[in-house]
Amino acid sequence: MCLGIPAEVKEVRGHVAVVDFGDGVLREVDAGAIEDLKPGDLVIVHAGVIIERLKGREAEELVRNIQEFIEELERRAEELARLYGLPEAGAGAAPVGGGEG
């Protein structure tokens, strides 16, 4: 039920917005639950309603924020493990990569 799907806003027409879920098919969704929506915004759509906008002023910032957060959580876990005298993990703090998933 709570399956939210990321999408890009293509057009805003008052109460309704046209979005692209990334498959190229344009769909009309309810834009009534979100303020100041504009084309280009990345949003989460659930049950035909835009429930939230993805944070970050631009795409690169969004990706960077996620990467930083992952590294932050990993670092905290690493610190705690060290505190308890566990040996350093092999991979250590290699930068967050991706793409092969």
Place this chain on the structure above:
Amino acid sequence: MAEQPAGMGGVPGYRPEASVLRDIESMLRSRSLVERIVEKIKRLAPLAARRVGQTPIKIMDFCGTHEYTVTHYGIRSLMPPEVEIVAGPGCPVCITPAYYVDVMIKLSLEGVRVYTYGDAYKLPGSGRRGRDIRSLEEARAAGGDVVVVYSVLDAIKMAREDDKPGVFFAVGFETTAPATASPVVAGIVPKNLAILNVHRLTPPIMRYTFETHRDNPIRGVIAPGHVSTIVGAKAWRFVVEEYGIPTVVAGFEPVDVLLAILEILRQLAEGKPRLVNEYSRAVTWEGNVKAQRMIEECCEVVDAAWRGIGFVPRSGLAFRDKYREVDALHQYGIKELTPEEWRYDLPPGCRCAEVTLGIAKPTDCPLFMKTCTPGTPYGPCMVSSEGACAVWARFGGGGLAEEIARSLGIM
């Protein structure tokens, strides 16, 4: 209800404008990253177990889509023996009382058009299999007027076009409530369309669930990401403050869930529970205030029944009197369920309530994949794509294969 758009990643013809979504997705499904986090989880788990003093450490996912992520990506198979991931009450279709399904079936057979999300189309009411009309699907086969829609907007469009009296079956948690509230508050619901509001709220059922796990309490909570876009991360403060349980609001990719588990174990090992928002790309502390205001404008919080469980205080939404024009209860003179009249409403032998509360696994139910399958669901947890039984049935959680794999040491 909503099908995931096919082929979000790596499909020819994928449009570059949406590529940032693809970048995020591939990053959060990256194998190397997953391996790194799992390695840390395995190192921290014994520390957390020592501090907690009891194993397995139960970490509960409170969202059907998290359970999907956990099962579909085989995350349980990556966990060290100290950690158990348990599915919680994350499926609104599963807990919608049979009474309302019966009401909708009856309306559809009396010539009222019933609009439903696809998730609730096969949802059985209180009828007996083989004897009664059990679901809206069966009602339609028997000549009832039932239409499956993706959203309330679709129902509104259809109702406007053909003038036929209709009722929309508004099931769902806080994530779905804005879909109901938005058109109601905007005043765009046509006169011939009423709404049966059976929305339910997640924080009260979370409290209820904690109370049922007394022997080996829940030690960590993966809080529902999309519910949180609406209610805000702040809605889960009570979990940390009143129950002392580490809580992470998480997104729905494998790395999101694994990070949540890592952070929960770290907090347990440290002995300091906190509320962390891992899904900050979509969730804020305050939530979607506009959506909250719309819900508050047209709905009030009421005591509400949960299927197989009973009434839970202040756990449901009902339309306020000033919006009774759209309220199907009012328009069609439907009696509201009361605690006195509520009766245990699961079919005989079905263990859905225990599965919903994380007390039983789907594979603990003797009916699972015997008389109860996704094609012919017997109990409600086998219906929705988010029901724990339906998820396990499709993607193979637990069961004999897992036992064998564990006994051979390959898992």
